[in-house]
Amino acid sequence: MDSIETHIANECQIKMKWRIKEDALKEAINNSNGVIVMKSECFKAPKIWGVEYCLLLTKEEENQIILYLALVFEMARKIDARFNLSVKSASYMKNGKAILEKTNGCGKTFCTRDELFDAEKKFFVNGIMEIELEGTLKALGIKRKAPESSSLGDVLWESEKDKDLTIAVKDQELKVHKWILCAKSPVFKAEMESGMTEARENRIEITDFSFETVKIAIEHSYERDIKKLITEENASELLHFADKYDMKLLHHNIQFTLIDKTSESNVVQLANASVTSNAKELGEFCVCFLINAIEKSSFIKDVKKLHQEITNEIVQRSVFPIAE
Incomplete structure (x- = not known):
């Protein structure tokens, strides 16, 4: 089993209640130019990494309303969803199940538009409809994006030839290829194209990060493996550096x-x-x-x-x- 999966749950219960005003839904249906009529707020699955869920009401045909459970996820390879949807006042209940391989939804026939607003059907009570969702989500595997490696990066890193930019950190310096750094960081690229002193002198002074952090970040720009260089002690600063320079x-x-x-x-x-x-x-x-x-x-x-x-x-x- 993946080491990530041993530390977090891959299955959880989901539950929500969606309250919809009758007037708001009528207006949404009348003004809808597309399939989706109304969407609930999105909620994060309690324990599964990177999964969000919501409910959708859609108008698949002229007079047909469909109720969807929609899942948004990036980190899971697949999601096994088993759920039930209900409107208790109207004695409506539907069960659903689906295995989704990408962000998508599973829909269940709700009712016709005429039935939805028929007072005798009791979808709305005192002008409010309450749709309830209960279910179980199970992540089937975790995606990983492995860093790309390149022997050319190692060659360029080790060679001093054609390095045309100096990175100065306090009393230490690094020579780098300007084009590599600019390709990896739009912030550094903008600085090099600004016409300011740094661009004219091909020299960048960094005062708010340690030399170790800068060196590791530059090594990564050359597509070298830095996993063993990242520690609990330098991790926070490395993250801040990557965030600041949009790497x-x-x-x-x-x-x-x-x-x-x-x-x-x-x-x-x-x-x-x-x-x-x-x-x-x-x-x-x-x-x-x-x-x-x-x-x-x-x-x-x-x-x-x-x-x-x-x-x-x-x-x-x-x-x-x-x-x-």
Whole structure:
């Protein structure tokens, strides 16, 4: 089993209630130019990494209304969804199941437009319809995006020939190929094309990061394997560097390296770092990790230092959501 999958749950229960005003739905149907008539708020699956769900009402035919469970996911290879949808006042209940290989939905016939607004059918009570969802989602495997490797990158890194840009960090310097750095970072590219002193002198001064962080980031720009260089001590600063200089692949790969290193002793530290460095994939994993740990009554180091944003996310996923 993948090391990621041993630390987070791959199955969870989902439950929500969608309250819709009768007047709002009539207006939405009348004004809808496409298939989707109305969409509920999206909620994150409590324990499965990177999965969101919502409900949709669609107009598949002129007078036919369909109710969909829609799933949005990127990290899971497939999602096995089993669920039921109900409007208790109208004695409506439908069961559904589907294995989805990409972001998609599973629809169930709801009713005709005439039946929907027929008072005797009791879809609406006091002008409000309540659609309830209960179900189980199961992730079938986790996707990974392996960093690309290139022997040419190693050759270019080791060779000093044609390196035309100096990166200065305090009293240390690195020589690099300007075109490589600009290809990996739109921020550095903009700086080199600005006409400012840095561009004219082909020299960039970096004062807010350590030499170690800069060197590791530059090595990654040459597509060298940096996994063994990433530690709990330098991870937060590396994430901040990648975020500041918009080095998306570096940012992504650091997150996945840290995900593999996540444990009860460092999950709080990594969760906090995810908030301050816009590391959404790492943050999502830490939330799922923590929810799983809570259920197992595992000891979490420094849990009182957990960032409020992460705490709020855990609490939000632990309650029964209502979309209005």
